Amino acid sequence: MAAQEPIVALRGIRFGYPGAEPILAGLDFALGPAERVGILAPNGSGKTTLFLLIMGLLRPQGGEILVFGKPRRVEADFLEVRRRIGLVFQDPEDQLFCPTVIEDVAFGPLNLGRSRKEAVAAARRALAALGLEAFEDRIGFQLSGGEKRLVSLAAVLAMEPEALLLDEPENGLDSRTRLRLVEVLEGLAIPQAIISHDIDLLTALCDRLLTLEAGRIREVDGEALHRHVHAHRLGDRPHRHSPTG
Amino acid sequence: MLPEPAVAAGKATRGWIDPRVRLAAALVYSGATAVWQKPESIAAALGFALGLAVFFRLAPGPVLRRLFAVNGLLALLWLILPFSLPGETLLQLGPLAASREGLLLALRITLKSNALLLALLALVAPLPFPSAGHALHRLGVPGKFVQLLLLTWRYLALLEQEFGRLRRAAALRGFRPRTDLHTYRTFAWLLGMLLVRAVDRAERVRRAMLCRGFQGVFFSLQEFRLNGRSLGFAAAVAAAVAACAVLEFGG
Ligand SMILES: Nc1ncnc2c1ncn2[C@@H]1O[C@H](COP(=O)(O)OP(=O)(O)OP(=O)(O)O)[C@@H](O)[C@H]1O
Numbered sequence A: 001m002a003a004q005e006p007i008v009a010l011r012g013i014r015f016g017y018p019g020a021e022p023i024l025a026g027l028d029f030a031l032g033p034a035e036r037v038g039i040l041a042p043n044g045s046g047k048t049t050l051f052l053l054i055m056g057l058l059r060p061q062g063g064e065i066l067v068f069g070k071p072r073r074v075e076a077d078f079l080e081v082r083r084r085i086g087l088v089f090q091d092p093e094d095q096l097f098c099p100t101v102i103e104d105v106a107f108g109p110l111n112l113g114r115s116r117k118e119a120v121a122a123a124r125r126a127l128a129a130l131g132l133e134a135f136e137d138r139i140g141f142q143l144s145g146g147e148k149r150l151v152s153l154a155a156v157l158a159m160e161p162e163a164l165l166l167d168e169p170e171n172g173l174d175s176r177t178r179l180r181l182v183e184v185l186e187g188l189a190i191p192q193a194i195i196s197h198d199i200d201l202l203t204a205l206c207d208r209l210l211t212l213e214a215g216r217i218r219e220v221d222g223e224a225l226h227r228h229v230h231a232h233r234l235g236d237r238p239h240r241h242s243p244t245g
Numbered sequence B: 001m002l003p004e005p006a007v008a009a010g011k012a013t014r015g016w017i018d019p020r021v022r023l024a025a026a027l028v029y030s031g032a033t034a035v036w037q038k039p040e041s042i043a044a045a046l047g048f049a050l051g052l053a054v055f056f057r058l059a060p061g062p063v064l065r066r067l068f069a070v071n072g073l074l075a076l077l078w079l080i081l082p083f084s085l086p087g088e089t090l091l092q093l094g095p096l097a098a099s100r101e102g103l104l105l106a107l108r109i110t111l112k113s114n115a116l117l118l119a120l121l122a123l124v125a126p127l128p129f130p131s132a133g134h135a136l137h138r139l140g141v142p143g144k145f146v147q148l149l150l151l152t153w154r155y156l157a158l159l160e161q162e163f164g165r166l167r168r169a170a171a172l173r174g175f176r177p178r179t180d181l182h183t184y185r186t187f188a189w190l191l192g193m194l195l196v197r198a199v200d201r202a203e204r205v206r207r208a209m210l211c212r213g214f215q216g217v218f219f220s221l222q223e224f225r226l227n228g229r230s231l232g233f234a235a236a237v238a239a240a241v242a243a244c245a246v247l248e249f250g251g
C-alpha cells in the first residue's frame, strides 16, 4: 500500500473554529487507493470537521491537503475534488434540498454536465442500488429519517465518485437497512473513509481503524479488532461492547 | 402548513393534465371571470367552476370548508353594501335603506368569489408545488424566481418543523404561554433560535450543494407533455370562457 500514492493525504493540519480552542493540531491522515478506513472517535473530537476540510468547505490554518496527488489550497482547487469525491453528510436533512427524491438524486449528475436523460438514468441506478426504486416521486422532506439517509447516499452515488467520505452513514437505520448499507459499501470498489460510532459496522467493513486523540489521528490496534469481530459474529443475542473492544 | 394539496383526492384526479395547461386555464378563467358583469355570464362561469370541481373529483369536505370560510367573509358584504350604495330603494329599515344596486353588487361579488375559489381549487390546488413551480418557469416566469419559490417551499416546512420542535421542547419543560415577561422572553428566544438555526441550516445546505458540483445554475428534470387530453381540456376551458363572453356581450 505504501508504494501507491494515496487519494487523500493530509499533513500537519491545524484547525480551530473562530474564537474557539483548536480542534485539529498537526493532524496527518491518508486514504489509500484501495482501502476502507474507519474513524471512531468521541463526539466533538473533530471528525466531521476533518471531512469538511478534505472537501474544501473549511480551510485549515496550517498544514497541507493533497487530493489525487495535487496540493489543494484555494476554492478553484477544490472544485475538482468535489466532483470526484463524494461526501455523505452527517445530517441528511442538509443534503436533500430538491422538491422530489429523483430531482435530488439527479442534481449532482446534472451539475456534472450530464444530459437530463443520463442524469435520470444515473439517479435511477443509484436509487435501485439502495432498493429505493419506489421513492422517485416522493417529496424529500416527507421521508422518514432513515429513508432520508439512504436517499442522501444515493444522491452521492449517482455522481459516480472515485472515493467516498461517509459521516455516520448507519445512524438511524434499522438492522435490515444497515445490512443493505454494508452490502452496498462492500460492493463499491472505491476507497472509503467512514466515520461511525458503531464499532461493529466499522470492523465489518474497514481495513484500518483510526481514532482522533488530542487533535491527531491515531491508529487503533488491528489485533484487538480481529478478536472483536469473531466475538461478535458468534453471539446473536443482545449484547454490549466497549469501544476499546 | 402548506405542503401538499389538501383538496385533491390523492392522485385520483381524473387523468393527467399538463400543469402548464392547468395554470394557463386558471389564469384565463379568473381574468375573464373578473370582467363579467351580467348575472347570466357570472352564473355560467360559476356553473363551469362547479363542473371543474366535479370533473377533478374534489373531495367535498375540504372544499365545503373553504367555501364556508370565504362566504363567511362575504356575509359581511351583504350587511354593508346594500346600505352604503345609493340607488333604487328596495327595503327600508328605519333610517337605513337597502338599495337594489348594492344588493346586486353583493350578489355579483359572492358568485364571482365562489366561482374563482372553486376553479382554483380544481385547477391549481391539486398541483404538486414543484410541478407548479416548473410550469411557471415554462410559462415564462424567470428561473431565479422559480428556484427561490421552490427552495422557500422546501424549507418552510423545515422551519415549521423546527419551530414545532423548539415549542415542544419548551412545553415539555413546563412552559405555558401567558401574558408576562417570562413568556415574551421565551418567545423571543424561540424566534431568535429559529433564525440562528435557519442561518446555520442555510450554510450547511450550501455546502451540500457545493459538494454536488453546484455552480450557480439549476437544472430542471420536469418534463411536460401537451398530450391529447391536455389539449382537449384547454379547448374546453376556452370554449367555456367564450360562451360566458357571448352571454356577457351578446344578447
Ligand atoms: N460551526 C462551528 N462553529 C464553532 N464550533 C464548531 C462548529 N462546528 C463544530 N464546532 C465544534 O468543533 C468541535 C468538533 O466538531 P465536529 O463536528 O467536527 O465533531 P465530530 O467529531 O464530528 O462530533 P460528532 O461525533 O458529535 O459528530 C466540536 O467541539 C464542536 O462544538
Ligand SMILES: [Mg+2]
Residues within 6 Å of the ligand: A047, A048, A049, A090, A167
Ligand atoms: Mg460529526
